[in-house]
Amino acid sequence: MKAGVFAPEHLAGLAAHPDPFRPASLHMEIVWFILIGLVAGWLAGLIMKGGGYGPIGDIIVGVLGSLLGGWLFGQFGVSLGGGLGANLVVATVGALVLILTLRVVKRL
Numbered sequence: 342m343k344a345g346v347f348a349p350e351h352l353a354g355l356a357a358h359p360d361p362f363r364p365a366s367l368h369m370e371i372v373w374f375i376l377i378g379l380v381a382g383w384l385a386g387l388i389m390k391g392g393g394y395g396p397i398g399d400i401i402v403g404v405l406g407s408l409l410g411g412w413l414f415g416q417f418g419v420s421l422g423g424g425l426g427a428n429l430v431v432a433t434v435g436a437l438v439l440i441l442t443l444r445v446v447k448r449l
Contacts, residue, residue, distance in 0.1 A: 377425070378403030381432035388433075389440045402436050410435020 379396065382403030386393035393399050410431040414420070421427035 373425075374407070375400060375404065377428050377432050378407055381406055381429060381436045384429075384433045385436035385440055388437060389444075402439060403432055406434075406436025406439045407432035408435065409439050413438065 379400045380403065382399030382401065383393040385402060385406060386399060394402055407428070410433070413435060414431055421430055
């Protein structure tokens with residue numbers, strides 16, 4: 342039988358690495374994603390009701406808003422480029438849409 346990519350002999354050296362399938366930069370990307378979510382959630386809270394939702398609430402609103410904003414901007418074919426500022430704008434817009442949607446649903 343021909344040895345494939347996932348044959349045991351190919352995996353023997355991977356045990357020495359803490360996480361061989363993820364680059365170290367992925368961990369920083371996750372940290373930045375959470376920090377942008379925190380700021381976006383806080384900004385959306387200020388804009389929509391005059392205050393934030395607390396650190397955990399801001400992170401949840403911001404992260405979900407970031408995902409929603411990225412999807413919405415993609416659906417409309419809008420691109421703000423890359424970078425911290427563009428990501429923050431997309432996440433904040435998504436968080437605003439999320440809060441507005443939740444308020445409309447709550448009133449029904």
